[in-house]
Amino acid sequence: MLTRKQLELLDFINKRVTRDGVPPSFDEMKDALSLRSKSGIHRLITALEERGFIRRLAHRARAIEIIKLPDALDKGLAGGFKPQVIEGDKVDPPRNAMPVALGHAVELPVMGRIAAGTPIEAISEVSHNVSVPGGMVDANSHHYALEVKGDSMIDAGINDGDVVVIRETSAADNGDIVVALVEGHEATLKRYRRKGNMIALEAANPAYETRMLPDDKVKVQGRLVGLIRTY
Missing domain, CATH: 1.10.10.10 (Winged helix-like DNA-binding domain superfamily/Winged helix DNA-binding domain)
Structure with a gap:
């Protein structure tokens, strides 16, 4: 993509x-x-x-x-990553938003804020819960939500103030958007790429540089599976 x-x-x-x-x-x-x-x-x-x-x-x-x-x-369309988006009341969805069948709702804990920009302190406390469509999560995995802070992932369709849905995992494939824990105390939302014994944490905004770190300094905490936006 x-x-x-x-x-x-x-x-x-x-x-x-x-x-x-x-x-x-x-x-x-x-x-x-x-x-x-x-x-x-x-x-x-x-x-x-x-x-x-x-x-x-x-x-x-x-x-x-x-x-x-x-x-x-x-087909003459604009594309790229299209996260699942829950539509807000009485507002037309974004032009490229992916429709979501709500079905049954699942309550997920919002663990605080995740930086889509400069990494912020790691997040460990639940601030509140959020309802997401059951089809957005895997019943056999643990999920949580984070509020996005910053604009470094805007070209991946992730804006400041969005809530991202994360499936907890310690593994990631190249190109996945992940929650990465940097040096044990900074958490950030970035695209993940392994290059030998180094990990590249890539922004989706040309204004931000790719961050290269030794693989022992980066721990994957989860992978992006959905996004919630209110208007």
């Missing part, structure tokens, strides 16, 4: 290659996506290459080859 910014960049490159026969420059990409620096473009390009959508050709300027396009571009 691609984030919104990754999809926008891939779409822009594809359109320019189709029109001009050559990809745009990094400055043109930066301007097209309204980013403040080219470092954000470098991260997006690297992510697209890692996911197999493009290939950079060595020793050639502006040499980017489109390998494949996601279904979202073929």
